[in-house]
Amino acid sequence: MVDDGETIDETETPMADLPDHEERAIRDYVDSQSPADDRAELVQKVGSHRVLGHVHEVYDVHCTSTRWWVMTNPTNLYLQSDFPQAEQALIFHIGLGAFMAERSRAELDEDAEEHVSSSWRRFRQALEAMDEASESEDFQAVGIKCRDALIALGKSHMDAPWLGEVPGAPKAADFKGWASIYAERLTDGRMRNYLKALADKTWDLTVWLQHYSNATPVDADIVLEATAHLIGTFGKVIRRREAGEPERCPRCESYQLAEDIQHDAEQRGFFASTVCGACGWRSDVDFTPWAEHFEGSDIEGYLSSPGLGISDRLHPEGDDSAG
Template sequence: MAEMTQLEERQIRDYVDPRRHQNPRTKSPSYVGRRRVAHENYDLYDVWMSSGKRWWVITNVTNLYPQDDFKGLNQAFTYHLGLNAVLREQFAVQPDEGQVETVGKPWRRYAGAVEALATAEEAEDFQAVGIRCRESLLALVRDNIDASWVRVQGEKPQVDNAKAWFAIFANSLSANSKPRAYFKSLGERTWDLTVWLQHYVDASEIDAEIVLGATREVLRTFALLQVDYSQPMEQRCPKCDSYQVVKESSEVIEREGAFGTFLHDECASCGWRSEQSFDEWPRERLQRLIDYKTGAWTPPRKSMGELEVRATDEAPS
């Protein structure tokens, strides 16, 4: 059985018991192993509490399960896979935060296409899914033709020339030839699919599903290219070259009359740590912490996509 790194152990402790620094209750987390299902990795942990209670903790998306209810790890893991499948289906048309920012309007039109398929029965209903997907792709074009990052050589294409705009977006967003060529080809082929479905008098549910999947992939890939374009290059560990570098912070402390935390980078793969730096908190941030500690702070309402799902409402004890 592989040993847990200090960072990994700390992250599991903080997940199971977020108030650990006030009242330590997590006694002994241990790494059980990793399983891979349908191209997804899941890390599994056995966590003992000081009260004697035990939990299974399973990642991706991280969740915990009481061992009083789930006697064996296989039982907990099977439930975890089923829960994830239900949630993915339930929120299939809900974009994440990054997608909301970059493809919000096109995604709403895509969600309309998904809803249209749910009630479709006849060929013309499936054709209507193609129309809605086509509108989603056009919305993507309209929302971005005047963006600051767009580089057009020569005369601008017409707004409804989506295939030409996909090529422009690909060239503007990516300096790497493979992703650039992939998005250009994906956009062009998906546009052709939506037009085909719109006019296909023998359209079926499977045809509509194919077009929906292709449209979703265009929106998703565009959002990823936007993130890659706008964010700095991801940090890598100077010791082992791993991408698993995370920012860690201390508890809030006072230093020369100022309050803040010590920050450092830490590699989850090899344990490398950077030098610490002091992050001084502004008065407003410190006041929010005080309000939180005293119970005066009210958390903002979260969207369904942000809610943390647990197998039980019972808090660890």
Template sequence: MAEMTKLEERKIRDYVDSQTLPESGDEVTIVQKVGRRRVARENYDLYDVWMSSGQRWWVITNMTNFYPQDDFKGLDQAFTYHLGRNAVIREQFAVQPDEEQVETVGKPWRRYAGAVEALATAEEAEDFQAVGIRCRESLLALVRDNIEASWVRVHGEQPQVANAKAWFAIFANSLSANSKPRAYFKSLGERTWDLAVWLQHYVDASAIDAEIVLGATQEVLRTFALLQVDYSQPVEQRCPKCDSYQVVEESSKVIEKEGAFGTLLHDECTSCGWRSEQSFDEWPRERLQRLIDYKTGAWSPPRKSMEDLEVRDADEASS
């Protein structure tokens, strides 16, 4: 069996519990990590989970899902199915941006999605050329949407909007302090722009040519979004014990402390198990009331007010 931290075990336990019906009374009794596999540069953690009813599940991460061992007798079978399922899902959502991309490249991505749709119905060379035009429009939309951004630093005369290659260099210099990512995005933007313009005018354009330009355009948008996130977010915390980036914030259930309600927060390293000191996060009255409404509404009892909660806690404290 592979080693795992208590936090890792708890997350898998909580995941399985969240996917089963509470009224069934079936609970997780054992979580065993049975390995890790790496496929196409992605890691997958594998777990054998036992339930109080005797039911057993294979749990596989990286788009975590669980599979009944009654149906999947061997782990290899479950893992193969998991990889196939993930591939289908990713293909279905290939042109849908994630949350970070929606925030930073929403309009350019919609134009890129139009280029993908155009290729789906393309038959002749001029149809494939049109994909190049749409990719070029997507890149120009990226420029137009960001030339007035607060983070943009232009030294000297400002380039024309249509000079996308000059703007990609400005964006690279403005967003990244690291020379390698900066040079990569600058080069990627320039080469992709040249590809899109080439495809637009290439009279013998083929489906493969269009696929190449689409892939390059998507990479420009994706890399720009990542640079934006890296620029705007604080420096990622590292574990003071093992120097790992695998530090997450954990919280307790709602508790009462000195007349206030809230949760205890601490940082925990999933790699070595290091824990920081706890701090108390006091909840505003409105947030706590929403929690009460949610809890009581789930079971359909009479609604309880904040005063009822305070009286109950006072009674418990006196007893």
């Protein structure tokens, strides 16, 4: 159920005018999902809903021959002939997202998984063991595999550049010892205390499940969730350490910065700038020739991809002067 129960039908008054970059992003998305002869002609934002902590933006998009609801987080589109009211599409969108989230429990954000790949591979093995488990000893085995995943996490960054000198280093299998050191190097203040406590409690939970002869499916599932959360958290803080803090708007200090790219077929290049979704600030515009940006790549293949619509403008039908 949506947060405020409000029904949004296709006749609802649109919200305030969209920023150009937001309108362009939705238009390009719809064009990328539509046939070449059914282009987006009008994009209107008609709602924004926060459901279980996730914000879903709702857009009404008129195309040449069809009309869509577009929902975000994740972005998807739904024919209005199938869902006459936006609220119907939103409910389906949220349900579909929950279903996909369950299926993707074995997946981790790509940027975070890069830093915990060995540990996450072992965690997937724990998920596979859970899928086949039926008796207490099977659920205990899930605890063993979760414990192994944590040990792998502790081992995976023992030589990381950000770790520095470690006097009296713990043994390789001492997850608690390494997790405490990682927390010291990667975080501070309350976040450091939280990460240390999270590592201690999660390790204790996996060991408890391993030895608990009356283990149930619920016990194993809770340990899986705790293990996944801990591995994912470490992946995020390690990535943050290596990537640095996110940029903020120089005018209002908002994090809502987005890249706005506008292709120019005549000049065979694109203009790029950074725009703030909160206050509208825009950086200086830079022009980059396609030949420079796509050096060594398939420029024409990219330009002819759905949603860009540039290739036809470069080489109209009957024009053999390509290149």
